[in-house]
Amino acid sequence: MPNRLTRYELELMNVLWDMGEGTVQNVCDALDRDLAYTTVMTTLNLLQSKKSVLERVKKGRAYVYRPAVSREYMSKTVLDDLTPVLFQKALPSLVLGMLSREKLEEEDINALKAALEKVERKQAEHKKTKRNHPQ
Amino acid sequence: MPNRLTRYELELMNVLWDMGEGTVQNVCDALDRDLAYTTVMTTLNLLQSKKSVLERVKKGRAYVYRPAVSREYMSKTVLDDLTPVLFQKALPSLVLGMLSREKLEEEDINALKAALEKVERKQAEHKKTKRNHPQ
DNA sequence: CCTCTACTATTACAATTGTAGTAAACAATG
DNA sequence: CATTGTTTACTACAATTGTAATAGTAGAGG
Incomplete structure (x- = not known):
């Protein structure tokens, strides 16, 4: 049961939902804003280890991150959270x-x-x- | 342009939207959870001074808080925020x-x-x- | 006028979040 | 094998949030 994501976390998730999967580098490139590589990494790690909305697999030297929940699922969760x-x-x-x-x-x-x-x-x-x- | 509210802030707003208006004491009583009086007060103050989604008027010795934006308006704002x-x-x-x-x-x-x-x-x-x- | 009570203001503090630097590991290349 | 560039791990730190204690203030009752 993923917790509510913040606006910035959603920003990153959005990129990964669009791309399907990607490394920290990929996400940085795809982002509109200029965020430090390590900033993106920290947040992706958080989304993976604490929020459990990402999973990652080592591919070559780098980790490839992939959404563990679909955009639809997250949408429903958020909606359920806000509806009451x-x-x-x-x-x-x-x-x-x-x-x-x-x-x-x-x-x-x-x-x-x-x-x-x-x-x-x-x-x-x-x-x-x-x-x-x-x- | 009110920022995104957190789950707890929404909890308080919800009470006030339901009641129309109320003092810190009123809100405390109406809340499901047991929160310290001062906790509620701090958050109501935040919602008034920083988030601008509440306004307050001194009535007798106490402040009466009242939503400055409607539930519908907030809903639309949240939806607009999340839709992209x-x-x-x-x-x-x-x-x-x-x-x-x-x-x-x-x-x-x-x-x-x-x-x-x-x-x-x-x-x-x-x-x-x-x-x-x-x- | 003095005390009690109900509020408020001020201050505190731990957890989370947003952002990033630095150091270490590792892979490719000369 | 030594160098260099990429990626990760670890650490940091200010801002925000969730929660509350304490101290001060202002009416109400005697």
Whole structure:
């Protein structure tokens, strides 16, 4: 169960998620910012040893780091972490915001519509059940 | 532009968002955990003076703290912060996950459906425009 | 006016995080 | 084999965060 990552840790993870895997050097090169080699190394080590969101394998002289959890998994974790406090009561307006902000593919829109209808059906079902078996 | 809040800061904000406003004592009482009075005070002060997500007014002998930003606003900020790294490529599937996890009100579902249809229309419009004015 | 109580302000301190230097190991090359 | 360049390990250090104790201040009750 990975802890919450900071903004800078996420920055590094992002690079590795994009690249698939890479050495400290690779990550340094791919980064937008200029961070000292050792800075990147320290953080990658932290992400591997303490946070357990990276794994590393010695390849030749250098370590190759690779994400141990997918971007999707991490996203879900973060979302689950924040939802009780932030999103619980604000989900609809947030989804609305997302919809207007993001460029969605047609298939995404269709998937969302399908999901909504499913939720709707489930809710209707639930109501009916309650009516029929009011306990 | 409030910075990212930590998990503990959010815990306190959550209480105040729920209560609307309150003194240090109120927040202590409403908290699930047992935190020292001064601990809560220190953090509330931080949230007010540095993070600017709380404001406070002296009422009688004590300060009354009140959120300076809404839960929705904070949610959007956090989401904007995380989207470039985390949600970029996975947003639709995440929204799907949230939708299935959360209990939505009927009106929320309707609002979401309406929004989806709007996006869909806009997209169709866009396509048509492109077809008619290629360039 | 004096004491008690409820707050606040100030200060403290350990853990974590962001950033990096230095030294050691090791591999390639002349 | 000695030199050089790359990579890692170890160490460092200031800023932030999580947590709290202590001391001071200002109303409330006698």
